[in-house]
Amino acid sequence: MEKTPGTFDITAQDSGTRGRTGRLTLQNAEIETPVFMPVGTQATVKTMTSAEVQELGFDLILGNTYHLLLRPGMETIQELGGLRKFMSWPGAILTDSGGYQVFSLANNVKIDHDGVEFQSHLDGDRLKLTPELATDMQLAMDSDIVMAFDECVRYPVDRTYAKEATERSFYWTERSFERFHVNRRNQNLFFGIVQGACDMELRRWSAEHVAGLECDGYAVGGLSVGEPMDLGMDVLAGTVPLLPEGSPRYLMGVGKLRDIYRAVCQGVDMFDCVLPTRQGRHGHVVTHEGELNLKNARFRTDASPIDERCRCRTCRDYSRAYLHHLIRAGEMTGMRLATHHNLWTYARFMESLREAIRENRLESFGSQLPPESGNEDPSTSSEDSN
């Protein structure tokens, strides 16, 4: 029997943690959760083809409304049949609302009750984004999951501004929600976003109000924005129980394997992050022994694969020494191969997490995580630079 898009079946509940597996039905795919979404900022997961991303085991990717609005523009994507058709992506798409990028990338940003005015970081064009426009754009792309337009404030922030932004975000979420229901043509879903900085009172207020809208899913935004990760995890642990148990929960922009694991233990179902792709392009790779920087001189003549235990094509065919050379020489082939390895590792990691939940051993799974290593690259929600 075909399930209606929006159906979210919880298929297993770990007994030692809040971790759970689920199956989320979208108009273009059935998604097993917990799921990681690679980021396809400019209508491509950087360096990869759509077919490859699917072969790696992903059926849901994230598209960035802000970037696609600036280039190629919504009319173009709509004229070409939506984002999936435009980029020949056979799976499903979640689009962000563009809000995060406006605040992090655009110039001369002016916020008022109505929305955000800004200058394009590409050509300086003056533009305005409102909840209505952000929603319409996502519907024009025929996104499987449309995200509410919100304001994401960086850490630290004073409480007065945090409260103002949290209230504005909810007001914008309401308007996004209304617009979505008026203008949707297909079986798109709508996710609300809980904000509130690192203030549990604001988080509670936001969660209660957003949950009151009866969205198809709920995102926790405004984390991984500069705060210490332990503080972020505390906020998350306090926020998740405020969200409807039976709906998918999405933690935006968090993407280190260890943090994904901790959030899954809190009951989070969905993740996105540029980390595996952006890091890959810089020669940073994830392995069972921790992260490696392939540019490091010690890999110059290392004939072993990135990860002896990995079965991806990069590890099957190529040595660390070869990747070291390619990345140092600025060769795209090297960026591709490292990106491929990282995405493969993320896909397998999410499979392992789901398996651990089904087998009631998510808690002990934590002891198998690769060792933590310092990492200079903050995770953010779009692939802007190289």
Next chain:
Amino acid sequence: MEKTPGTFDITAQDSGTRGRTGRLTLQNAEIETPVFMPVGTQATVKTMTSAEVQELGFDLILGNTYHLLLRPGMETIQELGGLRKFMSWPGAILTDSGGYQVFSLANNVKIDHDGVEFQSHLDGDRLKLTPELATDMQLAMDSDIVMAFDECVRYPVDRTYAKEATERSFYWTERSFERFHVNRRNQNLFFGIVQGACDMELRRWSAEHVAGLECDGYAVGGLSVGEPMDLGMDVLAGTVPLLPEGSPRYLMGVGKLRDIYRAVCQGVDMFDCVLPTRQGRHGHVVTHEGELNLKNARFRTDASPIDERCRCRTCRDYSRAYLHHLIRAGEMTGMRLATHHNLWTYARFMESLREAIRENRLESFGSQLPPESGNEDPSTSSEDSN
């Protein structure tokens, strides 16, 4: 029965032209000629994996000694088992001698009888290349085909210098040849190079002397270096008959489809050029209707594939509009997809040429060539820039 590397069987002779098909046995592949070699300057055909290049139908690629000498260096490649193993390339490799790049890329180049002193374009290191060193490096990479070290002069050049350079090139070729026979360990082949600028007297002198060495094959160098293409083709037409009929003939650095066709009609068997890969990265693609610049605004909403008649994966999955967007946005995925298309087209073009020769219709094949279009990009022999 296994054939000895170096065996070159002429398998068909076109009756209306000097075009012929052949089979060249190398230590790592059997090559059907006429053949086009993609250029893998820095141990990668830019944007492609080794497996993809072979899947496209190529069994022989070119490596640039100059670039590989500078990075990762010969010791590294040798320690890792040679260039093929280093880059996991299952086919065969022809390496140039580095001479061309020294003259076109390096700084403060000083030529004397012994060799060339220069500064690395990467880090300014002062280095010296001699026929002996260039040969040793190619043997260290375990190249299937080792090229003589020569001096390639650009057009125009005065006759005094052209004569001096032609004689020096032959002297260096002799030294390369001797070194090759002393130091080779495997079944590597050695190709001599005929120089002589656009002066038929010099070309004749060079061809006679180089042919006297009884090399495994003969290259025509010093064309496609700035001279009008018709003049180059006249020089080629005069030079090829001076080379041993039964040996493979290689025209260096010529790579427009129309020029390849004309050279094949003159009896040339082998080609290399950065054109399909470099052009691809800039969004220039070859089609049955001629060349297209995908950056052009008219492709912004063009839902058709690059070439309706092409069966490559890029044309199967993606539209001109998508590639237009990706190339404009500087996305590597776009460069990859365009490179893939161009290389596929070159591989199929060479197949068609071989078929036309076998069916005795090479002359009429000329009328089926795509229309010529102005092209700003000169062909050169290594992939240096983006």
